[in-house]
Amino acid sequence: xxxxxxxxxxxxxxxxxxxxxxxxxxxxxxxxxxxxxxxxxxxxxxxxxxxxxxxxxxxxxxxxxxxxxxxxxxxxxxxxxxxxxxxxxxxxxxxxxxxxxxxxxxxxxxxxxxxxxxxxxxxxxxxxxxxxxxxxxxxxxxxxxxxxxxxxxxxxxxxxxxxxxxxxxxxxxxxxxxxxxxxxxxxxxxxxxxxxxxxxxxxxxxxxxxxxxxxxxxxxxxxxxxxxxxxxxxxxxxxxxxxxxxxxxxxxxxxxxxxxxxxxxxxxxxxxxxxxxxxxxxxxxxxxxxxxxxxxxx
Amino acid sequence: xxxxxxxxxxxxxxxxxxxxxxxxxxxxxxxxxxxxxxxxxxxxxxxxxxxxxxxxxxxxxxxxxxxxxxxxxxxxxxxxxxxxxxxxxxxxxxxxxxxxxxxxxxxxxxxxxxxxxxxxxxxxxxxxxxxxxxxxxxxxxxxxxxxxxxxxxxxxxxxxxxxxxxxxxxxxxxxxxxxxxxxxxxxxxxxxxxxxxxxxxxxxxxxxxxxxxxxxxxxxxxxxxxxxxxxxxxxxxxxxxxxxxxxxxxxxx
Numbered sequence: 001x002x003x004x005x006x007x008x009x010x011x012x013x014x015x016x017x018x019x020x021x022x023x024x025x026x027x028x029x030x031x032x033x034x035x036x037x038x039x040x041x042x043x044x045x046x047x048x049x050x051x052x053x054x055x056x057x058x059x060x061x062x063x064x065x066x067x068x069x070x071x072x073x074x075x076x077x078x079x080x081x082x083x084x085x086x087x088x089x090x091x092x093x094x095x096x097x098x099x100x101x102x103x104x105x106x107x108x109x110x111x112x113x114x115x116x117x118x119x120x121x122x123x124x125x126x127x128x129x130x131x132x133x134x135x136x137x138x139x140x141x142x143x144x145x146x147x148x149x150x151x152x153x154x155x156x157x158x159x160x161x162x163x164x165x166x167x168x169x170x171x172x173x174x175x176x177x178x179x180x181x182x183x184x185x186x187x188x189x190x191x192x193x194x195x196x197x198x199x200x201x202x203x204x205x206x207x208x209x210x211x212x213x214x215x216x217x218x219x220x221x222x223x224x225x226x227x228x229x230x231x232x233x234x235x236x237x238x239x240x241x242x243x244x245x246x247x248x249x250x251x252x253x254x255x256x257x258x259x260x261x262x263x264x265x266x267x268x269x270x271x272x273x274x275x276x277x278x279x280x281x282x283x284x285x286x287x288x289x290x291x292x293x294x295x296x297x298x
Numbered sequence: 299x300x301x302x303x304x305x306x307x308x309x310x311x312x313x314x315x316x317x318x319x320x321x322x323x324x325x326x327x328x329x330x331x332x333x334x335x336x337x338x339x340x341x342x343x344x345x346x347x348x349x350x351x352x353x354x355x356x357x358x359x360x361x362x363x364x365x366x367x368x369x370x371x372x373x374x375x376x377x378x379x380x381x382x383x384x385x386x387x388x389x390x391x392x393x394x395x396x397x398x399x400x401x402x403x404x405x406x407x408x409x410x411x412x413x414x415x416x417x418x419x420x421x422x423x424x425x426x427x428x429x430x431x432x433x434x435x436x437x438x439x440x441x442x443x444x445x446x447x448x449x450x451x452x453x454x455x456x457x458x459x460x461x462x463x464x465x466x467x468x469x470x471x472x473x474x475x476x477x478x479x480x481x482x483x484x485x486x487x488x489x490x491x492x493x494x495x496x497x498x499x500x501x502x503x504x505x506x507x508x509x510x511x512x513x514x515x516x517x518x519x520x521x522x523x524x525x526x527x528x529x530x531x532x533x534x535x536x537x538x539x540x541x542x543x544x545x546x547x548x549x550x551x
Binding site: 202206212 | 423
């Protein structure tokens, strides 16, 4: 196909004008801009879902349910000590009481938490690997030896719907990407058909002189490739500016669920491949359209 | 099957070769209309020269289209260069078309190509290298007297000049068969004679020439040329050669 791109100058003259049609590169640029944005969003979500999923699946919180504040503090220290000695644990962070109060105040109000409501002590634990059910039971048993009234919550269970949603959005972006590629193909086919009609006389003359379908198709492939290349470069530059700008805005967002959403570096390589893939797709569409149209004449 | 005999000096040579074209009971119908060509049976031999005459609407252009493989007949059999042209796979048609030079009635020059590029087109389609085609095209331009107009576009050429370019394009590849539809219709008598000389020279080199024309005076220009006359889609026989075809000489041991 690349060899087809390099036509001699005299063959290039057979179908005049530098491009298939005036609007064609711009239509491709717009389609490609949208395709790249969707691809970037999909890649970001996929990366965030993968990283977040891995991190959360390794996170557990130990709740120490003890109404006596002094005993609760002692049990928290003991639990922290036990957990730090476990091989499966990577990091242990007892959550300060003040932070727990801050978390609850929006719902329970100020001033009543310590006096009237027994608040459990929390210990955040990051495991070395995603725990199995047996590993969680074993961890629970180890902790119960120093604090009988505890509960172990795996973060993955309550965050699962959120990451399911993210994964669904990744699939949705893949479908939209596919639809955009189909629409781009349709645009190319329409443009090639229109050009074929404009230059039908030239093609017929070539045909009568023994020109093959492939010789005619090569002329169109080249035109389409040039249009797709021009449109691809413009679409890529504009999309890159938008992705970098939006990425900066994301980085400025306070840590939270979306803080892990960064456009991955390998994403740029994938985005760079998309214009080339669109160019190849456009050439293929042009080739198929011309050959199928020529087959209708003898 | 009727046989149109080639010019006599070629008969012994011809007899040893296969025919260029054989039509057997060929009919052509466009869509569901009446037959444009009916029951055509004839044979064209290598190195022969034919004039195809007939009134307007008699079917001359349709017959030429069958000869240059622009159409397939509705019925009958056509053999071309020793192959069945009816069942010939579509992907083999370009190879056969390259063996046929065509002068279209309306010239059909490529509007945005120069005179040089129009004449060079068949050679480029055939994959001839640029360095190898420059000489023959330049020579042909000189022959048709258009060296000075090598860079001109068809729209800037007169009707006669366009016709000369169309003829040059048809003969540049030294085709085995040349099919010309009214090739001298737009040129003055002197240029018409020169172009016919070109056809005759090609014919002497072995090219089978079929010229459709209204101009019966042209027949006198080529000695030994045969005449095919179409009348309402049927071949008639003004010279008697179809009724009593002089058979090619067959040499036996």
